[in-house]
Amino acid sequence: MIGVKQMSMRSLVLAASACAVLAMPALAGATDDYRAVEQRLVGRVISFEPWRLQLDRGPRIVLHRGTVIHPTGLSLQNGMFVRVFGHIASDGAFSADEIDVTPPPPAAWGWHPN
Numbered sequence: 001m002i003g004v005k006q007m008s009m010r011s012l013v014l015a016a017s018a019c020a021v022l023a024m025p026a027l028a029g030a031t032d033d034y035r036a037v038e039q040r041l042v043g044r045v046i047s048f049e050p051w052r053l054q055l056d057r058g059p060r061i062v063l064h065r066g067t068v069i070h071p072t073g074l075s076l077q078n079g080m081f082v083r084v085f086g087h088i089a090s091d092g093a094f095s096a097d098e099i100d101v102t103p104p105p106p107a108a109w110g111w112h113p114n
Contacts, residue, residue: 041084041094044104048076055082059094070100081105 043055053061053076061084069076076082081102089095 034112038085038087038097040084043082045076045078045082046048053084053096053099055084058090059088059100061086061096062089063096063099067096068098070098071109076089076101 018083041055041058041061043057045053047054051063053063055061076099081104083100084094084095084096084102085098086094086111
């Protein structure tokens with residue numbers, strides 16, 4: 001027969017194991033890249049000034065100290081296609097944490113630039 005002490009120890013081990021299994025997704029999320037939980041905008045740059053970026057669609061985007069632009073050292077220019085990771089700031093602007101320059105999207109079928 002299993003004694004009371006063994007049973008309570010077994011219950012404790014099972015409870016601890018269950019807690020560990022339930023906590024795994026939260027712990028894994030803590031080490032994930034921030035891009036997995038932040039919002040993303042994509043578009044074409046129509047205006048870039050220090051600390052401000054405007055795409056052809058979407059909200060006003062502000063840059064802050066620590067905003068990363070990939071490739072590193074590149075200055076954004078009008079017409080570039082970008083993907084912006086960030087979040088909505090308290091003033092309603094989109095605060096950019098990372099900006100990645102991307103290749104342009106493929107041309108639509110039947111449309112050819114002259």
